[in-house]
Amino acid sequence: MFYCLKKGAVEVAGGTVYKPRIKWPDLVVQIFIHGGCLYGLYLAVVSAKLLTSVWAFCLIYTSGYGITAGAHRLWSHKSYKAKWPLRLLLAFLFTITGQRHIYAWALDHRVHHKYSETDADPHDARRGFMFSHVGWLVLSPHPEVESKRALVDMSDLDADPIVKWQKKLYPALFALLCIVFPVWVPCYFWNETLWNSFFLSFNTRFSITLNIAFSVNSFAHMYGFRPYDRNISPSESILVSISALGEGWHNYHHVFPWDYKTSELGDYTFNLTTGFIDFFSKLGWAYDMKTVSPEMVERRAQRCGDGSRPTAVWGLGDKDMETEDLNQLCPKIE
Known part of the structure; x- marks a missing residue:
């Protein structure tokens, strides 16, 4: 100090x-x-x-x-x-x-x-x-x-x-x-x-x-990947996310600060605060949760990211996981 x-x-x-x-x-x-x-x-x-x-x-x-x-x-x-x-x-x-x-x-x-x-x-x-x-x-x-x-x-x-x-x-x-x-x-x-x-x-x-x-x-402004904007200091830190109840997905958060999830990921394992808010939304105590469309996230990552997003979101970019193939594997039930 x-x-x-x-x-x-x-x-x-x-x-x-x-x-x-x-x-x-x-x-x-x-x-x-x-x-x-x-x-x-x-x-x-x-x-x-x-x-x-x-x-x-x-x-x-x-x-x-x-x-x-x-x-x-x-x-x-x-x-x-x-x-x-x-x-x-x-x-x-x-x-x-x-x-x-x-x-x-x-x-x-x-x-x-x-x-x-x-x-x-x-x-x-x-x-x-x-x-x-x-x-x-x-x-x-x-x-x-x-x-x-x-x-x-x-x-x-x-x-x-x-x-x-x-x-x-x-x-x-x-x-x-x-x-x-x-x-x-x-x-x-x-x-x-x-x-x-x-x-x-x-x-x-x-x-x-x-x-x-x-x-x-400190940690989440210095160490980690920057999948959404490589030109800013905030980064994605899984260790900070685990310890801070989901606040370590910091590159995403600084790009999209209005998203109540502070993350693109939907897994509560590394974002318990999102689960907390979702729980109270079911009780009617939390409402009007703002989020970002996948299309907006994709455009920003393609334009400004450091290329690490495919490893941050499992399955992204994997041809076997594309929507067309998933529709064939899991056809809609009429």
């Missing part, structure tokens, strides 16, 4: 010198969270009960839907609509993750997409892995980031009462849902010690959740 801070110490933008300064309170918080994570992993081996580790692991992935289906696909991109019970559930889950309030998260994500890999990108991948992963949170933002934040239309979130409520009460909700609730459950239900529960259910859980989310900004 400190290499990242030193490397980006001086930049020239618009004729003025930009000197990022370390936000010491934020840096101290990150050191505490990550150091406590390592200590929590140690406690998981030597003294904590197995149920406490299981609880922390389950909470990481359950709350993760608040990021993926909530702050990202719903509130940042409006790729589908949700009735108030689902929005309230997603706000609850998102608050457990501790990743600021919904409004701030969505604002920075919209800026990231609109000005990706420019000085206005909050976690500009051009500034290196460590900056895009975590350094952007502990450095003062580039002036272009601050100026572009003011230009992004956030009127839809200004009009959402659940987003407004979560933003207004965020400090109290963070304390209750990100710290007290996860730590209290093991202590109350299976008599875990407060010490073990705090470091496992707060530090370790919180740190792993953060780094899974960070990996979309």
